[in-house]
Amino acid sequence: MSTGVNLKELAAELKLSPSTVSRALNDSYEISEATKKKVISMAEKLNYQPNPFARSLRENKSKTIAVVIPERMSNFFSKVVDGIEEVTQEHGYHLLVYCTHEDVDREKKIVNLLMNGRADAIVMSVSSQTSDISHLTRLHERGFPLVFFDRICPAIPTTKFITNDYESGFEGTKHLIQQGCRKIAFLMLSKELSITKERHRGYLDALRQAGLSPEPQLNITCCQEEEENIESIRKLLTGPNRPDGILSSVEKLALATYHAVKRTDLKIPNDLKIISFFSNLSIASLLNPSLTTITQPAFSIGEECAKLLIKKLTKPRQPDLPNQVITIPSHITIRSSTIVL
Amino acid sequence: MSTGVNLKELAAELKLSPSTVSRALNDSYEISEATKKKVISMAEKLNYQPNPFARSLRENKSKTIAVVIPERMSNFFSKVVDGIEEVTQEHGYHLLVYCTHEDVDREKKIVNLLMNGRADAIVMSVSSQTSDISHLTRLHERGFPLVFFDRICPAIPTTKFITNDYESGFEGTKHLIQQGCRKIAFLMLSKELSITKERHRGYLDALRQAGLSPEPQLNITCCQEEEENIESIRKLLTGPNRPDGILSSVEKLALATYHAVKRTDLKIPNDLKIISFFSNLSIASLLNPSLTTITQPAFSIGEECAKLLIKKLTKPRQPDLPNQVITIPSHITIRSSTIVL
DNA sequence: CTGAAAGCGCTTACAG
DNA sequence: CTGAAAGCGCTTACAG
Incomplete structure (x- = not known):
């Protein structure tokens, strides 16, 4: 790629030293206004662009x-x-x-x-x-x-x-409980993530506060494969310990849940209620039924x-x-x- | 930020010249295997990372x-x-x-x-x-x-x-016609875009081939504001020259159409059929009803x-x-x- | 096979 | 207010 004119050439054109031109362009107090003007106008005329790597090398940033x-x-x-x-x-x-x-x-x-x-x-x-x-x-x-x-x-x-992950987990779960859920599944991406832990803590505390017992079988850790996630959720929904509410800590698992539900006879929200961390509000409201969301700024x-x-x-x-x-x-x-x- | 050791220091450590070390690291044919090994192992030991800007400046890339x-x-x-x-x-x-x-x-x-x-x-x-x-x-x-x-x-x-935009526009429109549409609206982002033009050409040709007359009122150019788009589409759908089919050349306008339909009594696909250029297949199949899509690779x-x-x-x-x-x-x-x- | 030297295009301490 | 010189950290033509 041919970069255009460089500092030396610009200086030659102006019959000034590179030092002066550099200082003028960097608006140094040491340079007279007259010179600055001349330099800047010539730089514009020749479309001078400083080499970013020379500058980075020199300034170490x-x-x-x-x-x-x-x-x-x-x-x-x-x-x-x-x-x-x-x-x-x-x-x-x-x-x-x-x-x-x-x-x-x-x-x-x-x-x-x-x-x-x-x-x-x-x-x-x-x-x-x-x-x-x-x-x-x-x-x-x-x-x-x-x-x-x-x-x-x-x-x-x-x-x-x-974001206030503990509170969101707590409030989201509380909302499900208030809507009548008693067996609430927590969908997550990984137990290792600190945000998952926080959201999960909120979830557990909300359960406890309502006198509900946390059931480890209702915690599903998901993977990268959409189809695999859909199937795990479907199994959960059709299994013996079927949840009546889902708190999904990840956007994509809410979608997987909707897909899973389509493979069952269940109806949202009657048989299953769902709330999810979700950013795309336009889509949340188009889902069928529209999705209750926790949206992070x-x-x-x-x-x-x-x-x-x-x-x-x-x-x-x-x-x-x-x-x-x-x-x-x-x-x-x-x-x-x-x-x- | 403190970058680690540099070439000169690495060379000093090895009691070699920077030239040799540089050549060894760049796997030059001029350097003996023995030296290369020594250099590479020391570079790893000291966690040497070449300065990208020095290199970029030198190599002009x-x-x-x-x-x-x-x-x-x-x-x-x-x-x-x-x-x-x-x-x-x-x-x-x-x-x-x-x-x-x-x-x-x-x-x-x-x-x-x-x-x-x-x-x-x-x-x-x-x-x-x-x-x-x-x-x-x-x-x-x-x-x-x-x-x-x-x-x-x-x-x-x-x-x-x-992508084969002309064909997609043509086939998409043809599909709508085959499903009984006679008044097909074309939603676009800008008339200036060449892909819009191509898709639109395909649309027009499909109409002509079916003996339908292209109606300019059925072409809607949209903007950046979702709400504004929804309203334009809603007006179109409830106006005197109401379309029975929509070909949306942009993902976001398909969503806007779903939103617009929700504000009317119309039912998809009975009153209005829609096909759209759309990339998110997981969401396309979750929309209600699921969306017929043209997906670009x-x-x-x-x-x-x-x-x-x-x-x-x-x-x-x-x-x-x-x-x-x-x-x-x-x-x-x-x-x-x-x-x- | 290895090294000394030049140079990429900047900025800035130093000198005047 | 302006300029000559050094140097940021590399690579490579040149020399041996």
Whole structure:
């Protein structure tokens, strides 16, 4: 690729030294206004674009942030990335986006590649398969700015953005109980995830508060294969210990449940009520019956992650990212999947 | 961020020159196997990672590909990006992903920023608002490797990947006609897009072949606001010239149609049949009634774009990307939204 | 087979 | 207010 004119050529054209031109373009106080004007207008005329790698090499920063997510085909993660981009773009940052496909090995490879400084910071949501976190520990111990959201890593002392998962699990379960459910199944992606644990804690506490006994058989851990998930759920729904309510901690398992129900004689909400963490509201209301949802503020989460990192990266002498958990609340929207008319 | 050890330090540790170490790591034929082994093992021990910017500066390539899409909250575009990543990751390439949000100004800004060599190539799908293409022409004329998919720019002589849009439009319309539709509405995002034009041509030809007259009032151009789209469609459905069939050239307009129908007394498929370009098959079959879809091979499209670029970028002395249109066929899946039982 | 030197395109401490 | 020089960390033509 032929990059256009470089600093030296621009300087020659202006009969100035590269030093002066560089300073003028970077709006240094050492340069007269007259020179700055001349330089800037010539730079525009010749369409001068500084070489980003020369600059990165020199300044030891890349103006790039890496985003690592477990999947792209998810409204939630797409919205988070949109939120991140909204903030970072304004500050001239670029986004490298990587998808782990819920695979720790891929996650490790990606994280290790990022160790070389290609990005100035990482914002990530870990894969559901992640239990060994040595790659993340190493990254953080090297002083690499790292922020987690949603699928956070509690053991790593940095800033994490989550939603009020305990409360959502509690309130979601309570809502099902209020609608008459007595046997409530909890669908999850992985027991290892801290958000799953939180949501599950909320679920258990709501059961206990209502005097219901938690039944481990009603907890289903799902996999990556949609068809397999549908079948596990179908079996649960047609088995001896059949639930009358489902709390799904993942968007895709709500869809799998709808598919599973279609393979039975059951009717939502009469025979089975369902509430799910779900981001795509347009689709939630088109499902049949429309789905009661717990919606996380995905866009805001992205924005907050980005704002924090931009502050850290653009202001001089910023301290390390504080070891704290920032909670942005979700909201529940009740629709037909939990209400018998 | 503290990058680890550099080449010079690694060389010192090995009591070799940086030149030799560099060559050994790059597996040069000039270096003895013994030395290579020593170097590689020490590099691993010290966890040496070459500085990507020094390398990019030196070699004038970034090992990065930029992807520019009009929206992230789309199953189609997400899958394409997944396909691109699948191929590029294997070759050590990184992906900068930018979203234009269907806004030409944002698109121009992004494209102009990419002019400086931050990425070695661009794969993009233009915004529905794009009519002035000077930014793209300039990019291409500078010799920048550029590939289009789906929302292509016919005027720019490079490789474009599309689906058989004319045929899909034709077959989709024909299917509606066979199911008894006589007044078929065509929903689109923008008349400017070449894929819209192709799909629309197919639609018109199918009408003509069936002896039906194309009615311009049955062509609806939509916007970015979901609510606004729903209302335009609702008005169409309740107006004097009410359609009995809809061909939606965009996923989101199929959803808007379902929402619009819910605001009327109409029943799908009895009063209105609908077929749509749609990528999320799990959701298509959960809609009520399930949606007849035209599905584009999104993942393959991504893979093909990436394969072409990788070939161009990794092999020496490759010619310019050929000015050709490569068609990968879509497939139609008939579901309940077009079939009266 | 190995090394010394130049250079990719910037920025900035140092000098004037 | 401006310029000459050094250096960021690599790779590779040149020399031996």
